[in-house]
Amino acid sequence: MTEPLLELDDLRTYFYTDTGVARAVDGVSFRVNAGETVGIVGESGCGKSVTALSILRLVRPPGRIEPGSHIRFEGTDLMALDEHEMQKIRGNRIAMVFQEPMTALNPVFTIGDQIAEVARIHAGMSRREAWAKAVEMLTLVGMPAAAQRAGEYPHQLSGGMRQRVVIAMALVMNPALVIADEPTTALDVTIQAQILELMADLTRRLGTSVLLITHDLGVVAENCARVIVMYAGEVVEEATTATLFDAAHHPYTEGLLGAMPRVGGDAERLATIPGTVPPPTAWPTGCRFHDRCPYAWDRCAREHPPLYQIGGGHVSRCHLAEEPERRAHPHPPVAAELGAA
């Protein structure tokens, strides 16, 4: 088996706040292979963005990546690097595309300057070379009249164009991995289609791996080969996209899929997951989903489930793997009785 491009092993990122220790990411392990697009889905507060920031070691106090966490990238243990070495990785081998392009761009520099800066810092290009590179990148991401637009400021561009600039910036150094954190959430649906198409096209051509973080299962279905579902700081299910949509194992995944309005899903009610994601300072004991789960039994409140192997490349953090007959008897979850969210 080939060496994965990125491998997380027991990543734990905790925030030491006044109200207690928030275990935002709590023992996350997964791998991303070269040239692969992997999706991470989950609701707000499940730890998907903190996972992304942890990979780049951008977690700031009071947050801390706990000792014992391992992040291996291209054979290097990123946790062992000092800040200077880490800077050579960021923007060079691993690039990030953020959700809100306006805050990711500096409003007082032209977009050409901002893209050129990456080339100057990481490739040591001269100003002239770097500017030419910036124009080339803007052309690549489909910016019309790139040479002129390079001299414009972020506020002169629309949201979709800004996100193209951010993608251009991310791809300047031809990174091995792009982490895209909700790259299209702030965009309209027709612009989202343009941007996703662009990302898919460029990463395919350049052989870039993508870690696509999103809450939109439709985006995952169309763009990712493999999906990781996170809940309460943990990976609860991982499978190929086709398997996840056809045969989700974890009740949380099942709930997410049911809550989504489906095509032609006539006047029926949407399935809901009662309650809300618990606060990261107080994850429930046992299975962290048990109080919202329609199948939970006494074991679930007591015993924290490991990631069970369901099939080839399909794992699920649910005791139903050992006692599948319990799925036949759903009941209102505990959270439903406390008053819905």
Next chain:
Amino acid sequence: MTTPTTLAPPRTRETAAPLLAVRDLVKHFPIKHGVFGRVTGQVRAVDGVSFDVAPGETLALVGESGCGKSTTGRAVLRLIEATSGSVAFDGQDVLALGARDLRALRRQMQIVFQDPFSSLNPRMTIGAIVREGLTIHHLAEGAAADARVRQLLEEVGLRPEYASRYPHEFSGGQRQRVGIARALSVEPKFIVCDEPVSALDVSVQAQVVNLLQDLQRDRGLAYLFIAHDLSVVEHIADRVAVMYLGRIVELAGVDALYTHPIMPYTQALLSAVPAPEPGVKRERILLTGDVPSPANPPSGCVFHPRCQHPAKDAACSAIVPPLEEKAPGHWAACIKQPPSSVTWDEQRAAGGTKPPEFFLPRAALHRAAQASTSHPPSA
């Protein structure tokens, strides 16, 4: 500036008298420059919009940011003043009402806002927030008001004892429930839902959508449901109006719109929605460029610079297309689409127009789902 006047107002069902009738609604915002605030232009946020909402109906207003859908919703309630046009609610001319009559009318028309964080006063308890409407409209006082607040909270799925808590103690979904309870407190007939679930996670979004549907069923509420999420709209709406640059470009029943979209913009919009069905590889209509500025909209059909209709020609940039009834109950503003007598199937048979289904695996899925529900497999 002449706005396209509809040949006949797009009506709901022949029988039902509309609860709300909006005709040629226009809202222009002046662009001011210099120290004297000289008006140098107009942002045509809403530029001649007409529609009806029947009692108990959900009309969805969809479109991308800046298309004027929220402005329309607010102008209808007179939260902002329209530039021209008319709004009739239950036979009353809303735009002509004085302050006192308007306040009385607000009992009938309410709004639920998008952002559950900024739409609740952080210094009021949720009990006080829900109670405010009761007091203003003299609906209940003292213990009776307390009891009503508790009842309303229960109806929206919150525990009555939460009345003494403050908004910051609640999650986004719970706050949205408070916003709904506040709107319901005065027992309106009509609620403008301005992106009520856009800020919520998918599981919580489903709870709020279900709640809105239950309330509609139990109370016969009519909704003007403003949204950009086409999946949610498909689920909740009876009819859908698609807006682009301040105009309604297509208005139809939800099934007709999703299976037989007429206007090229609607086709592109629907084809852009990611389908949660892995393996469904779609042919996408990728629109080029961005939505033009409403301060300087294109001439003729506002969509023509981005339109990919095979028959597009100079007429498109010259003629403002009227919103015409192309099929019974199906209104669209496109001069290149034939009128009502020709169905999509006939057009396809004639090889005339590229069928939208080519672009729309979603439409195919929709039809398959309909077929499977109407003809249950004999097991």
